[in-house]
Amino acid sequence: MAVRLGALAMILGATATAAATAAAAPVAAAAAGPASATPSPYAFSDGAQSVEGARSTGNAPLLKPGGTYKSSLPSSGKVSYRLDLDAVSNAYVSVTAVPSPDSTVSVIDGVKVTVQDAEGNTCSVDNTSFGTARSPHPIAAWGMRQISPGKALCQKAGAHYVTVERIDPDGEGSSPDAWDLELVATTEPRTAKTGQTSAPEVWNSATPQPLQGETERRKGGAGFTGATPIDQGVWQDDIRPGQTLFYAVPVDWGQQISVTAELGSTDSGSTGYTPDALDLTLYNPARGDVADVGVGYDGDQKAGSLPPLPPVDHANRYAATAQVSALRFAGSYYLVAHLSKGVAAPYGDGPFPMTLRVRVSGQPQTGPEYAGESEPKGVFEVSDQDREAAAEGVAAGDDTAMRALAVGGIGTGSALLVGLGVWTVLARRGTAA
Structure with missing residues (x-):
């Protein structure tokens, strides 16, 4: 009986270890991020x-x-x-x-x-x-x-x-x-009341100063759906030639967003110039193009800023320029950064340090009263969950890691229950003998 119980203990220990390892693997993989020199171009919505x-x-x-x-x-x-x-x-x-x-x-x-x-x-x-x-x-x-x-x-x-x-x-x-x-x-949806039918004529169009402060690392996503939430701050990430990274910034009614992108220097000793090596594009919550900036690269640190943009306003849609018109609703605005694959020839596969200085100025204001729901729901608003997600860097409702742990936990628990059942049977048989 002692031999049987010893063997069972070994089986249960191995089973529990394997289950725990399986549960931790997806979480570790998710945290590790891309490590290949040839990044995947885009992560489509599941x-x-x-x-x-x-x-x-x-x-x-x-x-x-x-x-x-x-x-x-x-x-x-x-x-x-x-x-x-x-x-x-x-x-x-x-x-x-x-x-x-x-x-x-x-x-x-x-x-x-x-x-x-x-x-x-x-x-x-x-x-x-x-x-x-x-x-x-x-x-x-x-x-x-x-x-x-x-x-x-x-x-x-x-x-x-x-x-x-x-x-x-x-x-x-x-x-x-x-x-x-x-x-x-x-x-x-349409608005419940008829509002302003012309774009605001006065707004602070001065070029904002890049935000200062300590940098914080935040790994970008590989698609719109998996965009990493960020808020106002100085964010640093690594980017490889040919790679595109996605971030989501909550911008409420009445708020202005300004962004400066910086690409760090390299000690490769190579020379050469790549025009628009780092491309940064801002998209609105409907994934409409708002503005972009291209940063050329010659191996030294370089920076570029999005043009001054007006505050988010429902009436912006009546503006003559597409850039202002695109800032027509609140919600998650997407920052999409791409590093040209041409950078690899003179300077190698990297990764290269990239810094995003994101400023969201102005107090949130009350938006228009809609006579119905948008599809998908909540896409044209900023919720408390959105703000919390931006502060933590985890998308609202993203429970992938928790689900992985839960599955692993269930697997481990099930293995232990099965093992206890076997132990009970063996014990009864031993007693009967």
């Missing part, structure tokens, strides 16, 4: 639904507000998707294009997004290109159907069509590879 874009609007698949979809874009031609909209809600669709890291792109190549109604009227057109660095990386463009008293077109309920295409598929240096796409559709 819940993204696969959908195939149609060559004709007559066969366009439906995108539901609040949904996230994964699709692909051929090197030539257009693909279309459908939105079924009412006559009172504003609707937005963001398209993130993800070329292969091994592909090549021209200076003006990129993605173009057009929204039209069922009668063929154009509601919006937006495009985003890769720029002078010619470094393939995730880029996003957005389209919209805006309900406005000053507009005559695209105001009716019914089918609307989102068309996506390459800007320069045949340009010099552009490879004919298909690109992956992530599409997100969002709706914004």
